[in-house]
Amino acid sequence: xxxxxxxLIATLPALPALAAGDGGGHRFPxxxxxxxxxxxxxxxxxxxxxxxxxxxxxxxxxxSVLEERRATIEGALRAxxxxxxxxxxxxxxxxxxxxxxxxxxxxxxxxxxxxxxxEIEAQRVSVEKDLATKLAAAEARITETKMQAMGNVEAIAxxxxxxxxxxxxxxxxxxxxAKAINAAQG
Amino acid sequence: MASGKxxxxxxxxxxxxxxxxxxxxxxxxxxxxxxWMLIALAVISLITVYGSAQRAMVPGRLQSLSxxxxxxxxxxxxxxxxxxxxxxxxxxxxxFMFVFAANLLGMIPGSFTVTSQIxxxxxxxxxxxxxxxxxxxxxxxxxxxxxxxxSGVPVPILILMVPxxxxxxxxxxxxxxxRLFGNMLAGHIVLKAFGGLTVMLLGAGAWAVISPLPLLMAxxxxxxxxxxxxxxxYVFTILTCVYLNxxxxxxx
Numbered sequence: 001x002x003x004x005x006x007x008l009i010a011t012l013p014a015l016p017a018l019a020a021g022d023g024g025g026h027r028f029p030x031x032x033x034x035x036x037x038x039x040x041x042x043x044x045x046x047x048x049x050x051x052x053x054x055x056x057x058x059x060x061x062x063x064s065v066l067e068e069r070r071a072t073i074e075g076a077l078r079a080x081x082x083x084x085x086x087x088x089x090x091x092x093x094x095x096x097x098x099x100x101x102x103x104x105x106x107x108x109x110x111x112x113x114x115x116x117x118x119e120i121e122a123q124r125v126s127v128e129k130d131l132a133t134k135l136a137a138a139e140a141r142i143t144e145t146k147m148q149a150m151g152n153v154e155a156i157a158x159x160x161x162x163x164x165x166x167x168x169x170x171x172x173x174x175x176x177x178a179k180a181i182n183a184a185q186g
Numbered sequence: 187m188a189s190g191k192x193x194x195x196x197x198x199x200x201x202x203x204x205x206x207x208x209x210x211x212x213x214x215x216x217x218x219x220x221x222w223m224l225i226a227l228a229v230i231s232l233i234t235v236y237g238s239a240q241r242a243m244v245p246g247r248l249q250s251l252s253x254x255x256x257x258x259x260x261x262x263x264x265x266x267x268x269x270x271x272x273x274x275x276x277x278x279x280x281x282f283m284f285v286f287a288a289n290l291l292g293m294i295p296g297s298f299t300v301t302s303q304i305x306x307x308x309x310x311x312x313x314x315x316x317x318x319x320x321x322x323x324x325x326x327x328x329x330x331x332x333x334x335x336x337s338g339v340p341v342p343i344l345i346l347m348v349p350x351x352x353x354x355x356x357x358x359x360x361x362x363x364x365r366l367f368g369n370m371l372a373g374h375i376v377l378k379a380f381g382g383l384t385v386m387l388l389g390a391g392a393w394a395v396i397s398p399l400p401l402l403m404a405x406x407x408x409x410x411x412x413x414x415x416x417x418x419x420y421v422f423t424i425l426t427c428v429y430l431n432x433x434x435x436x437x438x
Contacts, residue, residue, distance in 0.1 A: 029199040030371065035219070036305045037212045039201070042220040043306055046227045050284055055276030058234035062256045065241050065249075072243060 157181055195378040199302055199371070218298045219306075226287040226300065234283070255283065259423065266427035267434055274430050277317065281310065282423040289370060289415035293408070301418075302370040304363065311363035314426045322433035333436045362425055369418045373411045380404035 029035075158177050165172045205216035234255065237248030245253055259279045263271050285301055292299025300306055322330035334351040335344065380400045387397035 029196055029201065030302065030304045030367070032201070034213065035201040035217070035303075038207075038214045038217060039219050039303060039305050040309060041209070041212075041214040042216075042223050043300075043309055046220075046223040047280065047284055050227050050230060051276060051280045053231055053235055054280045054283070058231075058238060058252070059256065059276055059279060061238045061241065062234065062252055065238060065245075066253060066256065068241075069243055 154181065195375045195382065198298070198374060198378060201303075219300060219303065222288065222291055222298045222300050226284055226291055229287050229291070230283045255279070259283075262420075262424055263427050266424065267431040270434055271427065271430060274317070274321075278423060278426055278430070281314070281426060282419055285310070285366065285422050286416065286419035289419055290412075292370065292374065293411060293415060299370050299374055301366055302374060304367045307363040307367040308359070310366075310422070311359035314362065314429060315359040318429045318433040321430070322436060325433065326436050330433070330436045333432055358425075358429060362422065366418050366422050369414055373407070373414050377404060377407050377411060380407060 158174070158181065161177045161180065162172055162174075165177070202218045203215040204218065204221065207214045207216055233248055234252045237246075237252040240246070240249060242249055256279070259282050260272070260275060262282075263275055263278050267274075288300040288306075291297055292302065319330075322333070326332075334348050334355065336347055336351070339347055380403045383400040384397050384404060387393045387400065
């Protein structure tokens with residue numbers, strides 16, 4: 001605003017020089033009515049043509065292009081959201097099957113472990129039973145052998161006693177020897 | 187300019203005959219005004235008709251320009267009158283484009299500003315008001331004149347109000363045409379005055395020192411005039427929409 005004022009004030013002294021050149025006596029052109037008919041004629045011609053072109057050609061075309069674009073964009077957006085929904089559903093399905101598979105795997109692992117531990121247990125039991133049987137058999141054998149040996153010991157003792165007594169010059173009977181042995185054992 | 191010839195700011199508004207033409211004794215000569223009307227028509231047709239010819243899904247420059255103009259005017263129109271105002275769309279669009287193109291073409295140095303002629307702006311204003319009255323009467327019959335009778339106003343005040351409403355309605359075409367005419371005329375006079383002042387100061391001896399001042403003003407006013415060129419086209423259009431809205435919905 002200040003700049004405008006400065007400009008106006010600065011140019012004021014030059015005004016007489018400017019005014020001197022003005023011949024004056026001109027009619028104000030926009031109010032010269034002799035030009036009105038011609039201007040109106042050409043205005044009607046050009047604006048009429050413009051209106052015809054716009055209403056018949058340009059605007060329906062631009063409008064249809066805009067409508068088409070709007071429809072295309074809308075369709076693409078709908079397709080995109082449908083695809084996204086589908087992808088989400090598939091992801092969910094995948095997730096679910098993954099969970100299921102994991103559970104399955106766990107079940108299978110548990111079952112396998114149970115089975116193998118059961119088998120091991122059974123094997124152990126059978127091996128133990130086998131061992132026990134063998135142990136019992138061995139013990140029976142040992143006992144039997146011991147008994148046998150003990151039986152032999154009695155006969156040997158009888159023979160030895162009889163022989164010793166005979167060597168000492170005595171006489172003995174089997175019954176007396178057995179009695180003596182029993183007494184010694186007793 | 188070195189001849190020291192006087193700067194006449196009015197010269198740019200003079201109608202110069204190029205080809206003499208007569209129709210039933212009326213002078214309809216092809217003039218510089220006709221030239222710039224045809225150029226405006228050509229420029230708008232280039233943008234809207236040629237620009238949209240490709241019907242591309244992804245628009246190029248001209249097509250973008252035509253679509254922007256379309257949506258701008260369509261939004262202005264539907265914003266004021268609602269959806270049913272679209273029946274006037276070709277009219278409002280042509281009006282906006284023509285006035286805007288004429289205003290902008292007037293900014294070309296040495297050109298002629300079609301809209302700086304009162305007969306042109308008055309013709310447009312009368313066309314608008316004529317359309318409003320014709321459509322209003324055709325659509326609503328005598329109800330259209332209810333426009334002048336504000337509802338819910340007591341009778342004694344109506345006696346005062348109705349003439350005022352009628353006068354305000356009748357002054358619409360006057361203000362509509364004078365606003366555009368005045369803005370275009372004044373802007374170009376100011377431009378010419380500052381431009382002329384610069385040239386004259388350059389040729390006025392020692393005064394040449396201050397000649398950059400009006401030059402700077404001319405530059406600033408040029409920028410302002412581009413704004414005014416758009417603004418006045420827009421104001422003309424939106425007022426047209428407001429008046430058309432009265433024809434569609436006459437109730438206050």
